[in-house]
Amino acid sequence: MKLGILETGAPPEDIRGRFGGYPGMFRKLLGEQAYDYAVFDVQAGRMPQGADACGAYVVTGSSAGVYDPEPWIEPLMDFLREAKGKLPLVGVCFGHQIMAQAFGGKVIKSPKGWGVGLHRYRLSETRDWMDSAEPIAIPASHQDQVVELAPGARAIGGSEFCPNGMIDYGEARAISIQLHPEFEPAYAKALxxxxxxxxxxxxEADRAVMSYEQPDDRLRVGAWLQRFIEQG
Structure with a gap:
């Protein structure tokens, strides 16, 4: 399968040399040989010719907000609306937020402040691409949050800090998560x-760094995303 990575941001320049970009992190999480990867630098205006250019898409994280006046944000939302229901879509962090905004939800800069460090989500519902309803612990790095769900969307995981942390769009063939399964602990701490x-x-930084002394569920959630993608 050809998997499109819609690259909407990059790590800070002074640590990028050590850890690479977000597409490489997703390739490592999902398996270097698992897909024929195609990367689209959305911030540079490079978008797929159409939704059928790939068999599925992943939308990465970004330092931008979905409400920012960036020239690439509206075309990305148009593309997501075009692709909705046609093929699997996965959104992570900013990808989670822009998917919600594009489909009719609402995203704000949360008055709760930054969510950073290893965060734990409870799962209120399970899907056939999951392995169980056990909670997940995954790196977090966000201030914006989805505060209103799009029509037809269901929050299937989250926390008191971030109630709409994992969203399933059902027949729209899209899922998203506010957390970062692609972040290895070494990168999360460097960030x-x-x-x-x-x-x-x-x-705040000390507390967040210390949280990575605990085990995480990155690979478990990475397997969920892969099963979702491959179910089509």
Whole structure:
């Protein structure tokens, strides 16, 4: 299968050399040989010619907000609306947010502040591409949140901090998650250190870094995404 990665952002420049970009992180999570990957640099205006250019799409994270006046955001939402219901769509972090916004939900900069570190979500419902209803612990790095669901969408996982943390769009053949299964702990910690003192206080950064001493469910959730994609 040809899997399209809609690249909407990049790691900070001073740590990118060590960890690479987001498409590489997704290739590692899903398997380097699992798909014929096609990367589209959405921020540079490069979009698929049409939804049928690939068999499925993943929308990456970004430092942008869906409400920002960036020239590439509206075309991306148009593309997601075109692809909706035709093939599997997976959104992660910003991808989670822009999918919600494109399909009729609402995203805001949350007054709760930053969610950073290893976050745990409860699962309120299960799907056949999941293995169980056991909670998941995955890296978080976001301030924006989905606060209103699109018509037909269901929140199937989340936390008190982020109630709409995992969304299933049912017959629209789309799922999304606010967390980052593609972030290895080493990258997640480097990102926190990069933002220490600017986005996060020392206390927040220390607490977030320490959270990565616990085991995570990245690979488990990566397998979920892969099963969802392959079910078509």
């Amino acid at each position: 926190i250190e990069n933002r220490r003192g600017t986005r996060y206080t020392d206390e």
